[in-house]
Amino acid sequence: MTLTTSQTNALPTTDLDSAAPAELLDVDFYSFQNLLTPEEQASVSRVRAFLEERVRPNADELWDKAQSPRHLIPEFAALGLFGAGWPETRQFENSAVYRAWIALEISRVDPSTATFVGVHSGLAMNAVGVGGSEEQRAEWMGPMGRGELVGAFGLTEPEHGSDTARGLQTTxxxxxxxxxxxxxxxxxxxxxxxxxxxIWARDTADDQVKGFIVRQPAEGFTATKIERKQSLRGVENADIVLENVIVPESDRLQNIDSFRDVAIVLRMTRAEVAWQAIGVMVGAYEAALAYAKQRVQFGKPIASFQLVQQKLANALSNITASIALCVRVSEMQDEGIQKDHHSAMAKAFATARMRETVALCREIMGGNGIQLDHGVARYFADAEAVFTFEGTFDMNSLIVGRAITGIAAFH
Incomplete structure (x- = not known):
């Protein structure tokens, strides 16, 4: 397949020279952020300040109400959060490590917001960027990068998740x-x-998976919000039904010929979800540490207790190890040598450490850890969704196992 690099509808370049480099997060124990260029660090600083000012104050309320922060879409676009890796939409030259670090920063404040950005930019825009023709990229990438149009990515089915490659039933x-x-x-x-x-569907003529841009609204297309979720409540997930939905050939992604092409998009986003998992860990850790320093029991802050310090040390070790692994995976993306099993290992490892870390942070808070007001409960709940999407822990482990042995353990 051929990847094109149209400059049509390019976003204006943002001058970041006057912005101060981002201060290292205390949780960045080994100073990985210093791997970023000064321009990338200036952008991180700008994004971090925006998240603290515009996202964090309302994150708990929106999560509780199961609402997505749609009102912030123009501001997300102005920050360059959409399509940062594509020539049509990037505001400056940047690395995969920078783009991944931005995912960490967003998830550190609100995993639901990070997921919205990931679906629109990481999945929908990347699908067009990887699979679209020159004309399709010219039509969609600019408006999506500017937040004028929002995208979604329809792959998972009611009866097919892990086995989508072979079991996809949409035709x-x-x-x-x-x-x-x-x-x-x-x-x-x-x-x-x-x-x-x-929408990803199986061609009834050759049995290969192909991608289609379904413009909204479309006759025969119904999207119904999934209610009663207890994780990533700020993400509006939907059940979709397609009944004789007509799509012109001009809206078929022209460079997608099989599921192997779809896997290119998933490889990119799976690595980013690993970084999102790190952000969840960081958010929970920071809240637990602040709580431990001010919560007094037996006449002293609980941060002075040995077992609490052990939990904090274990949490920070999980974060640091995950960053180290994921930095290399992102570097491999820029080097053009990242494979499915590299992304799979990163996603499996980081999400497993995330699950352990949010549990440790909730334990530090005792009963207060289950209440939104104390900062960890939202991360604790959201971790379950991040652990599952973009490939379950089991499936990603088996992808690594196949690379190790040369034998596929799933059929």
């Missing part, structure tokens, strides 16, 4: 210059309000 049937899509999708973020949804 696409060609008749002349148009396709008819039929099927169902589940857990599709942003789908209730997206302007376009990338």
């Amino acid at each position: 696409a049937t060609r008749d002349g210059d148009q396709w008819t899509l039929n099927g169902a999708k589940r857990w599709i973020g942003n789908a209730t309000f997206a302007d376009m949804v990338v």
